[in-house]
Amino acid sequence: MILAWLVLTILIAPKIGAYNQAFMAGRAERDVPVFLRLFGEGRNIVSNLSVMQADLYFHGGVAHVDCDHMRQTAMGQADIEDEHGEGEKRPELSPFNILFRISEQTEITSHVHLHGDRVKEVIPWLYYSAEIDPHNVMAYTLTAFYLADRLNKVSEGIAFLREGLRNNPESWQINAEIGRIYFEHFRNYEAAERYLKRAMELQRKVPHDKFQERYVLSFLAYTYQDMGREKDALPLYRRLEKLFPKSKVFKEKIMELSSLKQNLEPETRNRTGR
Amino acid sequence: MRTIRAIAGSMIRELLRKKDFYVLFIFILVLLGLLSSQTFFDLEGVSRYVKDLGYSLLMLFSFIIAVTFTAKQLPSEIEARTIYPLLAKPVSRHMFILGKYFGGLVVSVITFTLFFAVYAAFYLAGGEEGSPMLLVQGYIFGVFFLCLVVALVLFFSNFLTLSANVTLSFILYMIINGFSDSFRDLALFSKGAASVLYGAIYYLLPHFDFFDLRVRLTHAWDPLATWVIAAVAVYTFVYCSILLYFAGILFGRKRL
Numbered sequence: 001m002i003l004a005w006l007v008l009t010i011l012i013a014p015k016i017g018a019y020n021q022a023f024m025a026g027r028a029e030r031d032v033p034v035f036l037r038l039f040g041e042g043r044n045i046v047s048n049l050s051v052m053q054a055d056l057y058f059h060g061g062v063a064h065v066d067c068d069h070m071r072q073t074a075m076g077q078a079d080i081e082d083e084h085g086e087g088e089k090r091p092e093l094s095p096f097n098i099l100f101r102i103s104e105q106t107e108i109t110s111h112v113h114l115h116g117d118r119v120k121e122v123i124p125w126l127y128y129s130a131e132i133d134p135h136n137v138m139a140y141t142l143t144a145f146y147l148a149d150r151l152n153k154v155s156e157g158i159a160f161l162r163e164g165l166r167n168n169p170e171s172w173q174i175n176a177e178i179g180r181i182y183f184e185h186f187r188n189y190e191a192a193e194r195y196l197k198r199a200m201e202l203q204r205k206v207p208h209d210k211f212q213e214r215y216v217l218s219f220l221a222y223t224y225q226d227m228g229r230e231k232d233a234l235p236l237y238r239r240l241e242k243l244f245p246k247s248k249v250f251k252e253k254i255m256e257l258s259s260l261k262q263n264l265e266p267e268t269r270n271r272t273g274r
Numbered sequence: 275m276r277t278i279r280a281i282a283g284s285m286i287r288e289l290l291r292k293k294d295f296y297v298l299f300i301f302i303l304v305l306l307g308l309l310s311s312q313t314f315f316d317l318e319g320v321s322r323y324v325k326d327l328g329y330s331l332l333m334l335f336s337f338i339i340a341v342t343f344t345a346k347q348l349p350s351e352i353e354a355r356t357i358y359p360l361l362a363k364p365v366s367r368h369m370f371i372l373g374k375y376f377g378g379l380v381v382s383v384i385t386f387t388l389f390f391a392v393y394a395a396f397y398l399a400g401g402e403e404g405s406p407m408l409l410v411q412g413y414i415f416g417v418f419f420l421c422l423v424v425a426l427v428l429f430f431s432n433f434l435t436l437s438a439n440v441t442l443s444f445i446l447y448m449i450i451n452g453f454s455d456s457f458r459d460l461a462l463f464s465k466g467a468a469s470v471l472y473g474a475i476y477y478l479l480p481h482f483d484f485f486d487l488r489v490r491l492t493h494a495w496d497p498l499a500t501w502v503i504a505a506v507a508v509y510t511f512v513y514c515s516i517l518l519y520f521a522g523i524l525f526g527r528k529r530l
Contacts, residue, residue, distance in 0.1 A: 057322060057323075057493075060489075060493045060495070061488075061492055061493040098509075099476065099477055099481065099509070100458060100462070101505075102481075102484055102502060102506060103454070103455075103483070105498065105502045106486075106487075107455065120314075120317045120319070120320050121322040121323070123314045123315065123317060123320060124320060124323045125323065127314050127315075147315055151315075151317065156315040156316070160315070
């Protein structure tokens, strides 16, 4: 009996891990009151499980706990790949170990990512995730990313993000995503600046990591640069360089903008007669 | 053979009188219809989630019918005392079990075939890269699955009450579908006595997971190799034969 219980515990542990992952995906543990964790978080959990289901679809129905490309891609940290190798290697099976061999054959272990038009298959799960829990910010940003960047449905992506913003007015992620789409897809710099500045302000109020900060600051800096406001872009690039001292891109940007500023200043002085 | 056919025939008539089947059939039809009529941001051809949910429902409903129908065969015959006139005829107890098995199997396969026809219609209408070969394999594996389920439930009904039998079957179904890969990995990655123990457990468990082609069908993976289908068929036959043999022995020793 004890042995059976131990075996069951070992087997259930990874599943509980997935459940916890779903539970924690939306917010930090300390933010969730105990009574909500016990009674009221069901919706949050189901919603995050729906996001995880979308991730599973992104990988052709095969679970890869060590691969987070779907979310990383949406936050600009990686690009979509077609296929890459598996981590742990299974021991060689004897030809007489027939059940294990059947299991090996019926199970799918390839690591693939959806690409092109097939990405649309993740949309229902993301859509339902947001429907189930309108405070699941990730569901809105991921849906908008796939609609705008992969499926050429930019207006639908923006509309969905606006709906998300109505439900989550304090979300820096949704503001940043709207700003990014205005910048990248519409070249509407005024709107992009408005949303990205709001995202920057909101982000300062909540704990975040340097990659999240880079996401907001870099798009705001590019927006300023494209608007011809190098003076506003320069402090942002300096901040980014401070966050990522090894990055050559930000160093080059600072040098480029600094030299531009130096060239512009004598001209301005001449024009104003100073 | 005639005896088996008579017992099986009476079970099919029983199915037609039951409301469960009609309710589940209408439910699967309406739900798949609703799901496939749903549109998301005017995207065309989004079908994998319909195939996924459709297959899950198809297998679950077929399992429900197979378990609930087979589980009550022996207890109800004994309770209603209708078993005595049957056993008074020249029917051996093994033959009786075999008749009940084929009856349960025919009923389950008929139900599954009707559910599968609905699923196949939605699967093929979903377009994309759905493979008819994979669909055929899905049907064959569904029948194998029911062969195993009916044999297992009939075996359990020799020493479990109706409700205990249904509960245990459902628990086994959930554990094996959810954790079979974990059992296998435990056996593969552990060493010494633990490896032998986990390996033995893995061999003893009825592998419902072998018949699950949900991911393959939903995400349009390649069909299985012929040798795998043959191996699964042999596995099903051997496992069912052992279960039915012991079910016959247990039934023979039962005091009625």
